[in-house]
Amino acid sequence: xxxxxxxxxxxxxxxxxxxxxxxxxxxxxxxxxxxxxxxxxxxxxxxxxxxxxxxxxxxxxxxxxxxxxxxxxxxxxxxxxxxxxxxxxxxxxxxxxxxxxxxxxxxxxxxxxxxxxxxxxxxxxxxxxxxxxxxxxxxxxxxxxxxxxxxxxxxxxxxxxxxxxxxxxxxxxxxxxxxxxxxxxxxxxxxxxxxxxxxxxxxxxxxxxxxxxxxxxxxxxxxxxxxxxxxxxxxxxxxxxxxxxxxxxxxxxxxxxxxxxxxxxxxxxxxxxxxxxxxxxxxxxxxxxxxxxxxxxxxxxxxxxxxxxxxxxxxxxxxxxxxxxxxxxxxxxxxxxxxxxxxxxxxxxxxxxxxxxxxxxxxxxxxxxxxxxxxxxxxxxxxxxxxxxxxxxxxxxxxxxxxxxxxxxxxxxxxxxxxxxxxxxxxxxxxxxxxxxxxxxxxxxxxxxxxxxxxxxxxxxxxxxxxxxxxxxxxxxx
Amino acid sequence: xxxxxxxxxxxxxxxxxxxxxxxxxxxxxxxxxxxxxxxxxxxxxxxxxxxxxxxxxxxxxxxxxxxxxxxxxxxxxxxxxxxxxxxxxxxxxxxxxxxxx
Numbered sequence: 001x002x003x004x005x006x007x008x009x010x011x012x013x014x015x016x017x018x019x020x021x022x023x024x025x026x027x028x029x030x031x032x033x034x035x036x037x038x039x040x041x042x043x044x045x046x047x048x049x050x051x052x053x054x055x056x057x058x059x060x061x062x063x064x065x066x067x068x069x070x071x072x073x074x075x076x077x078x079x080x081x082x083x084x085x086x087x088x089x090x091x092x093x094x095x096x097x098x099x100x101x102x103x104x105x106x107x108x109x110x111x112x113x114x115x116x117x118x119x120x121x122x123x124x125x126x127x128x129x130x131x132x133x134x135x136x137x138x139x140x141x142x143x144x145x146x147x148x149x150x151x152x153x154x155x156x157x158x159x160x161x162x163x164x165x166x167x168x169x170x171x172x173x174x175x176x177x178x179x180x181x182x183x184x185x186x187x188x189x190x191x192x193x194x195x196x197x198x199x200x201x202x203x204x205x206x207x208x209x210x211x212x213x214x215x216x217x218x219x220x221x222x223x224x225x226x227x228x229x230x231x232x233x234x235x236x237x238x239x240x241x242x243x244x245x246x247x248x249x250x251x252x253x254x255x256x257x258x259x260x261x262x263x264x265x266x267x268x269x270x271x272x273x274x275x276x277x278x279x280x281x282x283x284x285x286x287x288x289x290x291x292x293x294x295x296x297x298x299x300x301x302x303x304x305x306x307x308x309x310x311x312x313x314x315x316x317x318x319x320x321x322x323x324x325x326x327x328x329x330x331x332x333x334x335x336x337x338x339x340x341x342x343x344x345x346x347x348x349x350x351x352x353x354x355x356x357x358x359x360x361x362x363x364x365x366x367x368x369x370x371x372x373x374x375x376x377x378x379x380x381x382x383x384x385x386x387x388x389x390x391x392x393x394x395x396x397x398x399x400x401x402x403x404x405x406x407x408x409x410x411x412x413x414x415x416x417x418x419x420x421x422x423x424x425x426x427x428x429x430x431x432x433x434x435x436x437x438x439x440x441x442x443x444x445x446x447x448x449x450x451x452x453x454x455x456x457x458x459x460x461x462x463x464x465x466x467x468x469x470x471x472x473x474x475x476x477x478x
Numbered sequence: 479x480x481x482x483x484x485x486x487x488x489x490x491x492x493x494x495x496x497x498x499x500x501x502x503x504x505x506x507x508x509x510x511x512x513x514x515x516x517x518x519x520x521x522x523x524x525x526x527x528x529x530x531x532x533x534x535x536x537x538x539x540x541x542x543x544x545x546x547x548x549x550x551x552x553x554x555x556x557x558x559x560x561x562x563x564x565x566x567x568x569x570x571x572x573x574x575x576x577x578x579x
Contacts (some may be wrong), residue, residue, distance in 0.1 A: 124540055131547045135554050142558055146565045152574050154558050159510055159571070162551055163501050166517030169544055170494050173521040176537055177487070177528035224577040 005060040008067030011050040011075055012115045018042035019108035026101035036090040039104035040083055043111070047079040059121060063183045066121035066251075073325055073471035074118035074247045077332055078240060082111045084336050084446050085236035091440040092232040092343050098144050107236065110136040114244035118251075123172045123182040126248050130168065130212065133244050134161050137237050141229040149350070153228025160211065160221040168208025174201030175256075184256035191259045199263050205252060206264065206271075213245035213301045216275040223282075226294035231346055234290065235339030238297045243328045246304055250321055254311050261312035268308040269406055275302030276413040283420050289342055289355050292420060293335075296379060299417060300331055306394050306410060310401035319400060322465070322472035323393040329464055330390035330457065334378035337450030341372045344438050344447065352436065355424055359433030368437060369428045371451035376421040378454045381414050385458040393465075486527035493520035507559050507569040511552075518548050 006013065022042070026035050050072060057068035085107060093099040113132030120126045138161060142154025176182050178198035179190035191198070211218040226234045253264060279299030286292040307324035311317040345352045345361070345368075362369040378387030391414065398407040457464055493516055500513025522541045529537025563569050 124536075124543055127540075128543060128547065131550065135550055138554055138558065142561070145561055148565065148576060151558070151562045151565060152577055155507060155562055155571075155574060156577075158555050158558055159501070159507060159514070162511065162514040162555065163517075165547075165551075166494075166497065166514050166521070169518055169521040170524065172540070173490075173524040173528065173537075176534075176540070177524060177532075180528075180532040180534045182536055182540060228577050 005065075007053075008055055008058055008060050009065060009119060010053070011046040011079070012112055012119065014046040014049060015042065015079075015108055015115060016112040018045075019105045019112060022108060023102070023105045026105065029101065032094070032099045032101055032103075033090060035101050035104050036086050039108055040086045042108065043079050043082045043086070047076065047083075050075055050079065063185065064122045064125050065119045066184075067119055069471040069473065070251070070321070070325075071118040073467060074243065074328070075115045077243055077328055078111050078114040078118070081236060081240045081243070081332055081336065082107060084332075084340070084450065085232065085240070087442040087446040088235050088336075088340050088343055089232040091438070091443055092230070092346075095438065096144060096230065096348065098230065100143070103140070103143060106136040106140055110134075110140070110240065114240055114247070117244045118247040120248060120251060121184055123175065123184065123187075123252070123256075126252060127165075127169060127172060129244075130209075130248065131165065133241065134165070134212075137161075137233075137241060140233045140237070141225055143233060144230045149228035150230060153225045156221050157225045157229075164208045164211030164218070166208075167204045167211070171201045171204025171206075171208055174198070174204065177201070184252065187256040188258060191257075195260075198257075198260065202253075202257055202260055202264055203267065206249075206267065209245050209249045209252070210271065213242050213249065213305075214298050215271050215301050215305060216278040216298065219275070219279070219298045219301075222298055223286075223291045223294040226297070227288060227290045231290065231339060231343045234293075235336055235343065238293070238339065239332050239336050242297065242301060242304075243332070246324060246328060249308060250311065250324060253308060254317060254321065258312075258314070265309045265312040268305060268312075269403060272302050272305035272309065273406060273409045275299065275305055276409055277302075280413040280417045280420075283417070286420070287355055288353055289358070289424070290353055292355065292424075293338060293342070296417070296421075297335065299413065300327075300335070300379070302413075303327065303391065303394055303410060304331075306398050306403075306406055309403060309406065310397040313401050316397060316401045318469070318472045319393075320397040322468040323390075323397040325468040325471055326461070326465060327390040327394050329468065330378070330386040330454075333450045333453040333457070334375050334385070334387050337371060337447055337454060338375040338379065340443060340447045340450065341368060341375065344368060344443055345435060346438075347436055355427055356431075357433075357435055358424060358428050359431035359435065361428040361433075361435050361437070363432070364435055365437050365439070368447065371447050372428060373425045374451050374454050376424050378458070380418045380421045382418075383458065384455065386454050386461065387458070389458060389461040389465075483527050483531040487524055490520045490523040490527065493517075493523065505570050505572050507562075507571055507574075510571070511555055511559070515548060515552075518544055
């Protein structure tokens, strides 16, 4: 390692060091709003470093870190998610009586884990990043203790998350046994020996990461965790943890195991189809908005998963990866916005969480209802929102790869999803009611910005699409 | 006399399956967590065996990472479970199940 190695990961270093410093600074800060501001300043600093000092794609730390455009794009997504999460959380925490200073350092730690995940060039780094991402999230899920739902959510998340890490580690052990290396590029070069061992290892890695992104049949924890955890935390982890999981999935399977594609492509097709179908069907019967959005997030994991089998064909791979990157970007705005609205409507003691509680929202808060309607349209995938563009490109990637069946499943399940997304819109606009909502500057700003982005990038997706296309070359590895 | 690597891998496979079964079958959160640790240590055993068979040190390095991360996991996990035990006087996962839908 040389000092020059540090430059490509400067954004990650800023976030990690800022989190450590914030732990100490927080002891001397009595108004937790100040902690939130300092944390946001750190993320903004990292984001500006990321944008203003691009640097050329390179491999550092002896192949452990691959700082390419793919990693840069995803790091930007994580930092934006973190900023929005802080803006949503501050008022929510004080309103729910769980305002503790550790919240923001924990948030920064998990963001640094996600950033490390996107930079990983070695399975060791994938594992460490996954744990750095997960451990603070377990604590955040239980942040509203001693509220029983929050504790239960943290316990379920923790037990199943640790279970998933077990699969991942054993999978990595078998991949190491088959190839003699844990370096992604090294694995790709060593595919000859012990194909059976490698195959089992790859499947176990797929299971471990499938848990993280909540793919069916490894999704069981998602509804319970999302329902029980504080809404502001879920707003963050539904986007961040998923993007982190996909950052690793795409990198590991496309960069390290391309020659094994014949083995994992059919599996990922099945996973994607199952995830889309079950997520959307189970969401229909949910009366609780948090559970409904949890199943919705499972369904969207299925859509992003479609990129993986498509990327098994080298010719389609860049298009598929850029479609997945754009989807994550689109999902960031539409989903975080929807959760921010949930935060605005939620009341103490778990009130305001049923879909029926949204009745009459269009009269009392027309702006909020309009924003929610926009997010629902975007999650359904209807124009003129960014969700439509995202789905279009991911379906096109599947068609380019000749996976007509998968694309059909995607379209049909999108139609099914319209039922439960538009039900929220119907309840907001057609039924009368007196919802109590929270109106606070930062929360409103988050909802406004995410709604604006959902709309604007739906009409003018060009710049981000170009950025995603430039980021889809998995750097030095391929 | 050296033990063939296949034997060690077979043992680690058995330990891993035992760990998986433990998580799936047992209802006490602490025992489930212990089973997860068993899965991680099965992976450690496999790493060591492969590292010796292939004379590649990175496998042994990985074990240190797994041990360190497992320790961090224990710290977080036991704190969560103690906190739940305080409020519910039980860590049976079937009793801690108010979230359904």
